[in-house]
Amino acid sequence: MPKKIFFVALLFLLGPTLVHAQGRPAGVLTDLVTTEETSETISIFGELVAERQSRVAARISGVADTVSVEIGDKVASGDILATIDGELLSIELSRAEADLSVAEAAAQTSRLQVDTAQTAYSRAERLQQRSIISNATYEERLNVLSVAKGRQAEAEARVNVAKMALRRAKYDLNNATVRAPFDGIVIEVGTEVGQFVGVGTEVARLIDTGDIRVEANVPARFIEALQPDQTIYGETGSGGAVVLKLRAALPTESSATRTRPVIFDVVSKEGIAAAGQSLTLELPISAPREVHAVPKDALIQSRDGWQVFLAKDGIAEPRTVAIGIALGDRYEVVSGLEAGDVVVVRGNERLRPGQQIAPTPVNGQPAEKKQGEQIGEGNIGQPQKQASARAAE
Numbered sequence: 001m002p003k004k005i006f007f008v009a010l011l012f013l014l015g016p017t018l019v020h021a022q023g024r025p026a027g028v029l030t031d032l033v034t035t036e037e038t039s040e041t042i043s044i045f046g047e048l049v050a051e052r053q054s055r056v057a058a059r060i061s062g063v064a065d066t067v068s069v070e071i072g073d074k075v076a077s078g079d080i081l082a083t084i085d086g087e088l089l090s091i092e093l094s095r096a097e098a099d100l101s102v103a104e105a106a107a108q109t110s111r112l113q114v115d116t117a118q119t120a121y122s123r124a125e126r127l128q129q130r131s132i133i134s135n136a137t138y139e140e141r142l143n144v145l146s147v148a149k150g151r152q153a154e155a156e157a158r159v160n161v162a163k164m165a166l167r168r169a170k171y172d173l174n175n176a177t178v179r180a181p182f183d184g185i186v187i188e189v190g191t192e193v194g195q196f197v198g199v200g201t202e203v204a205r206l207i208d209t210g211d212i213r214v215e216a217n218v219p220a221r222f223i224e225a226l227q228p229d230q231t232i233y234g235e236t237g238s239g240g241a242v243v244l245k246l247r248a249a250l251p252t253e254s255s256a257t258r259t260r261p262v263i264f265d266v267v268s269k270e271g272i273a274a275a276g277q278s279l280t281l282e283l284p285i286s287a288p289r290e291v292h293a294v295p296k297d298a299l300i301q302s303r304d305g306w307q308v309f310l311a312k313d314g315i316a317e318p319r320t321v322a323i324g325i326a327l328g329d330r331y332e333v334v335s336g337l338e339a340g341d342v343v344v345v346r347g348n349e350r351l352r353p354g355q356q357i358a359p360t361p362v363n364g365q366p367a368e369k370k371q372g373e374q375i376g377e378g379n380i381g382q383p384q385k386q387a388s389a390r391a392a393e
Contacts, residue, residue: 001295025356030311031347032362036293036327037340039284044265045233046216046305048277052182052208055190056081058197059175064088067193068114071334075180081204084197084268086176093169100162107159112153117141117148153325184208212266216281217259223249232264234281241328242272242279257392292320293330298343308337308342311359316351 034225062084069081124141125135190202197203208317214234226246234242244264253260264281298308302320310317321336337343344351345362 021056025314025358026347026351027358027360028309028311028316028344028348029362030342030353030359031295031298031361032331033292033294033337033339033341033343033346034288034322034330036330036332037288038291038327039165039288039299039334040127040286041284042219042222044101044281044283046279047048047212048212048266048273048275048279050209050275051211051213052184053206054181054184055202056178056181057200057204058116058178058203059085059199060089061170061196061198061201062082062086064174064191064193064195065192066196067189067203069186069189071186071189073186075186075206077182079180080177081180081186082178082191082197084176084178086173089169090172091174093166093173096162096166096169100159100166103155103158103162106313107152107155110148110155113150114145114148115176117145117299119146123388152368154185160252178203178315180206182206182208183210193242207275209275212269212273212275213247214242214264214266214279214281216262216264217254217257218249218262218283220253220258220260220286222283223260223262226262226283230284231267232281234279236269236271236277237281238271243267244281261364290332290338291324291327291337293327294323294333294337294343295330296326297345298348299323299331300348309348311342311344311357316353316355316357318353354357 006370023281033261047259061164064082065085066170067081068079068083069075077083121144124133124138128135128138155384184206186204186209187207188202188205190204206217226249228246230246232246233243236242243266245267247263247265250263291317294308300309306321306323308319308321310319318336319336322334324332324334342359344357344359351357
């Protein structure tokens with residue numbers, strides 16, 4: 001009996017609060033019905049291709065001393081992939097430095113000999129003009145000078161040869177360390193520690209998935225419909241959205257398939273990119289047209305078809321709509337809505353017709369459309385969205 005009295009008293013105290021909570025307007029998020037441009041499209045298959053992929057090769061021969069990477073490792077430009085035993089290369093570098101020192105010393109000696117011979121020749125020339133020495137003596141001094149100059153030229157040539165040998169030794173020692181030429185991911189390792197590596201031997205294979213393009217074979221009859229820098233929409237096999245820009249249609253055609261290769265730049269992509277990944281592109285084949293578009297999150301399946309809730313004067317007003325093709329994260333509105341209508345996109349699954357709501361805009365647009373108020377055409381002028389070839393189920 002005391003428990004029953006306590007329960008009745010508790011309901012008496014909490015009753016007004018519960019009634020007030022149930023009568024509170026429902027918090028919802030809203031978005032606008034916009035006007036988009038779309039075209040008739042066809043679906044074609046494309047493939048992601050890495051702009052940069054390289055089989056990094058050794059520039060010198062030798063035995064692999066270390067291999068610093070494994071398959072799947074991410075590397076930055078300049079990171080060490082492998083090293084080749086450099087002991088012999090260091091010895092050759094020291095020898096080249098010594099050879100250069102010897103050549104430079106010989107060149108210096110030859111210059112002194114030229115100076116000595118030049119002095120003797122100049123004295124003989126003056127004496128010969130005064131007929132103090134014979135012509136034979138004069139010719140002898142001239143020959144000595146010529147020989148000294150020839151030896152000097154030879155010594156200076158040997159200096160140049162020694163410099164080139166030193167440069168080659170430094171090149172070999174520097175390239176004993178094989179480095180990544182760009183940022184990427186290691187997808188193959190071509191050598192092991194202790195294995196002999198020849199010039200041109202593949203050490204590792206890198207791929208840069210941060211810089212990708214899409215290649216697709218487009219039926220030749222649709223090539224004329226493509227426009228420079230045209231925005232194309234697509235979807236990966238996992239459902240990720242892809243936005244592309246037309247780069248170029250190559251002037252080659254397959255006689256077997258009647259298609260031409262077309263290259264697209266990737267503007268944005270959902271998910272992790274992988275070279276060779278396939279995707280479906282929606283290629284426009286007709287002139288663009290304007291359609292009303294409703295966010296897909298506003299749509300609710302009902303017994304009468306598709307339905308949305310409009311936000312009007314703080315009231316949720318149900319509206320049956322007919323929709324057409326998909327436009328990215330929206331659907332074409334065939335009937336039932338106008339551009340600028342404010343629809344509920346979050347919290348609509350629990351609304352009742354005529355229920356009070358407290359709308360909050362998702363992107364800063366008006367929270368609701370007042371009676372008689374005109375709201376602009378939404379996203380007119382935004383980049384064109386292409387329709388997918390499938391109709392909404």
